[in-house]
Amino acid sequence: MTVLDTPAWRPRTEAGPLLPDAAPFRLLGTPEAARLAPALLTELYGQLVRGRRFNRQATALTKQGRLAVYPSSTGQEACEIAAALALGPRDWLFPSYRDTLAVVARGVDPVEALTLLRGDWHTGYDPRETRVAPLSTPLATQLPHAVGLAHAARLSGDDVAALAMVGDGGTSEGDFHEALNFAAVWQAPVVFLVQNNGFAISVPLAKQSAAPSFAHKAVGYGMPGRLVDGNDAAAVHQVLTEAVDRARAGRGPTLVEAVTYRIDAHTNADDATRYRDDDEVAAWRAHDPVDLMERELTGRGLLDDALRQRTADEAEALAAALRERMHDEPRLDPMELFAHVYAEPTQQLRDQEAMLRAELEAEQQS
Amino acid sequence: MTVLDTPAWRPRTEAGPLLPDAAPFRLLGTPEAARLAPALLTELYGQLVRGRRFNRQATALTKQGRLAVYPSSTGQEACEIAAALALGPRDWLFPSYRDTLAVVARGVDPVEALTLLRGDWHTGYDPRETRVAPLSTPLATQLPHAVGLAHAARLSGDDVAALAMVGDGGTSEGDFHEALNFAAVWQAPVVFLVQNNGFAISVPLAKQSAAPSFAHKAVGYGMPGRLVDGNDAAAVHQVLTEAVDRARAGRGPTLVEAVTYRIDAHTNADDATRYRDDDEVAAWRAHDPVDLMERELTGRGLLDDALRQRTADEAEALAAALRERMHDEPRLDPMELFAHVYAEPTQQLRDQEAMLRAELEAEQQS
Amino acid sequence: MSPSSSTAPAPAAAPVAQKPATMAQALNQALRDALVADPAVHVLGEDVGTLGGVFRITDGLARDFGDDRCTDTPLAEAGILGTAVGMAMYGLRPVVEMQFDAFAYPSFEQLVSHVSRMRNRTRGALPLPITIRIPYGGGIGGVEHHSDSSEAYYLHTPGLHVVTPATVEDAYGLLRASIASDDPVVFLEPKRLYWSKADWSPQEPREVPPIGRAVVRRSGRSATLITYGPSLPVCLEAAEAAKEEGWDLGVVDLRSLVPFDEETVAAVVRGTGRAVVVHESAGFGGAGAEIAARITERCFHHLQAPVLRVAGFDIPYPPPMLERHHLPGVDRILDAVGRLQWEEG
């Protein structure tokens, strides 16, 4: 008997299976799907169709110069929608730069959600009011924020969970690791959703990670890892809901990998044909999240022409409203550049403000 | 059949068991130890005894102001020694700040190895000549260096492996994660040795990680993880040798966790009684690396009084030589401060050099 | 750790620091008083709990306020600052300790890309009241990476306040003000002044100085020394020694680099027409460059000589045995004063 045989050196639990399932969890098209409530399925369906239309419209707006850039989530709508719907009203969402759709599905005004991408300088929406963190461009940096917020809520005895989204590429950053470790040690009520869409810009999965799956990374932090078909909106929704419930119940964080695919290029400015084959895209188109849901609904007799038409109309109305509201360039007041750097501008900023004001007045006069 | 059922989305291998053993691997005191060569055991024994004496001497030198600070590895000698001995002459060692002993066991002159801790400004030894990287103070930062060097060697068709050492605390840093991921993706010939000694200064394991073990972290990178009794020099040596051989054979990186204990305080400047109980220290003293080896040797009739005495004498001689050679303060030339900032000093550095020279001359004259 | 802060023991009311107090004690007292004053204040960092920090600045806080108010984190600085951002988003006021200057670097992206910009990015909706305490500078015989002066990185980053006390009293007052600020503050603690003492006690609280006001520590008519943090005592000593040379030197302590109190500094320099900026970080691109350039812009026609700088060399921080050659000392300051072209004055 040595000290190594005592529980002291290994105080952590090992209850439950350590490894995630080897195959992604699915619901749509399986017998299990039968128990899913029709209302949930039709809600997911409506969101998926509107989401897809939103992505198409936003991409179109970049061509018209109405958006500076748009990273589309076409093909990944199931993840985006499910992430938003898995949260309760007081929970927080921490999106990455590609997740405008999740932000909109959570209820943020679409034009507000697009503010930064429009070339404006702020998030548009109020994070505290909407409980949606700013769309994060520096990859993985939002993950420790989610942990800190969840931890703070827990310390305050407040029943709030956080869900943070990151891409396959983003998992390589040190912040990913630090966030998961803090979350596990603190047992913070947070859920990490890795959208594995096969690419980080042009870099394919095989150059990003040699792990069996990203869900397997959970093992090394002492938290559960779940692998799910990211194009199966019902499956993602269920896995995330369970993880959020688990977090809220004080049982700690979960890492979820949703396997999906980025159908569009990285952004409107990218040419994906430089680094991937059409065949691969075609194979994934055959496993489309909207189609999967349509098939399920049709199979269960929940999708008739009327619903299909109404859903399509809603999507068109959304797109039309977006076009309309994004038609005018936002008018930015240059003087506001100095207003929010600090609570009170420094003397130096006041001087710079005065200089710019004088310039603008001179411009107007000439 | 969907794209998820094809191997394309998951191109990585899953052969072999994914999880490390739940209990640390041991050799000493087990039937397996019988097949260990006597020469190896006596070599390890000699190194352990000398290593312990070295730690004691170095700590004493801090009291006499001969060293600025010394982070002792007393209690961890088995890991230090085994790490050094597992490497071939052309392999590289990447030590952390606590690993002076491994550096010395690798053959670096002890006084050179202590140069930085002595209050001098450079590593003392030539890293290229000794194939020992500088002792790294910023935690975990040396791990990507080891990966890059191993990768470079492999790209050059050069049969070199790298072994990098880090503490339990250091595993929490982002650099740990990034290094392991790069190593796995690149299949770099590198071995990571985590010395889990229970504490990061005052912070105990339970506040550092919730993982079942650090070896379990290997799962999330797609590399093998090994758990070993870090006080069993033969076991650590065997596990590291296997990992180095594996790396050299082109089979990629390995993560090894050695479970051990820091018997001394964090450094001579630390007071460990502020944060841990004597009982815990006592329990680990009962599982001492030197004792374990002595027992094994005694049991196999390999340790007689003569060997014991010779070993003790060697250790004393080493300590005496160290005291002797460290007696004089090193004489540092202030003018050298400017010599190695760049290959050629800039104009600004030349000006500063001239100023200091004038000051020193004035000092001498007065 | 306990699940909720409600389990924490009642805050200790009695001040700990006794007269005379060290800067370390004053900082500890400031943290205590902030923890008592506002339940939103949380201290976090490496070894800040049971150990009380490697410099003992958080001594006893975990004991007196509970692990949830003073938390030992895992060893990862980006994680510490990143989670502090999230805590602040929730509404807390995190006070983060970085163990040493050089060990704050891993958190640089969080600092520059998030901490400094969150208020601006959200049009003021999401200010981040985070205080980042960083022991900085040399003079303590530290080995590599333990003596960096990193203020130039921070002061060039819009959105951060950069505060550094030079006296025991300011250490208390400025730390309280920093924690109370709705903006993120990089609070640089001159580690070699931790053990400096002053006739100060929390029983006699004095006005907390507002952040952004320089103070004239000594007035003088011949020339002005402009400094902050660890170099203040050296400048005061130099001013004393200068009397022998017949120079009457004034000394300005900036107290914060951002906001930079250019009114006060410019007014003083206009009065003397000669100035030397003193700090120990590398001179090239250091804080002294901004101060010299700005003062020159504002006071050009009052200057009898260029604003000179006495700073650390442009080298990695030297080892203990050589640091005295690197640090601005009295002689080097007086040499610079001597070069202020007195004949033309």
Next chain:
Amino acid sequence: MSPSSSTAPAPAAAPVAQKPATMAQALNQALRDALVADPAVHVLGEDVGTLGGVFRITDGLARDFGDDRCTDTPLAEAGILGTAVGMAMYGLRPVVEMQFDAFAYPSFEQLVSHVSRMRNRTRGALPLPITIRIPYGGGIGGVEHHSDSSEAYYLHTPGLHVVTPATVEDAYGLLRASIASDDPVVFLEPKRLYWSKADWSPQEPREVPPIGRAVVRRSGRSATLITYGPSLPVCLEAAEAAKEEGWDLGVVDLRSLVPFDEETVAAVVRGTGRAVVVHESAGFGGAGAEIAARITERCFHHLQAPVLRVAGFDIPYPPPMLERHHLPGVDRILDAVGRLQWEEG
């Protein structure tokens, strides 16, 4: 990836850039020529392989030199720079691409604590010949985090060279010189000049300028504009426009901030007695502060007016729609020139 570089196809000998060439093409050509000239040169970064980088600077390199010479890394900047350190320790010459300025911040600790200090720490035994290419600055309508000017962080870090070309020809020459340097070089590429063209071709190689020499792009007698990188074309334009006001402005292009060629700059400023430093990073604690302070120290009695600075505001980089108000433009430069107290000259 292939197991050894011996499997890489033979390097393409034919230059790719044709006259007139863009800065992007010149940089690509410099990388090609360096890869041909020295088998130790390896390019690595995010998307540098098949895609050729988001700005196409590494276009075709992976195809022509193999994945092992031009490698797509995992997405982790500290990992990229950290592994580059190891590669350099082995004896290679890594050329690292950071995708955008702000995305270099995660590698800050590796840069400051290792890259800049390894030579010094090893008494010269372990120099690190790493070139870190960073597209920097604004003017391209980039969203948040895509337009930072981070040179002030780097130039204050002893041990780093900081180089930034402003012309097509210099882009080629300085990148070759940086890769050939045994010291680490932060090579800042002004991204809005990537598409600027010049009558340059690699078929007519010109002398590679040594790192550390400023160049007088235009001589003038009334005042001197001191600038670098993205602001050079603006300064040249301003100098042209100034003729209408009757000012004959000279323009100095620093080409490297470290080493800083103070001899050249001081000589020119002594000639004119008036100078304005122009750059687009935030002014406070920016490169201009060092330049102004140093030039003033050296040329005080030749100056007719303080050295002024025209720089970006002290705010987070503004959004596309407002960047024209932030960037130093011709008018703002001429205004500053106008403030150089001509009546007293």
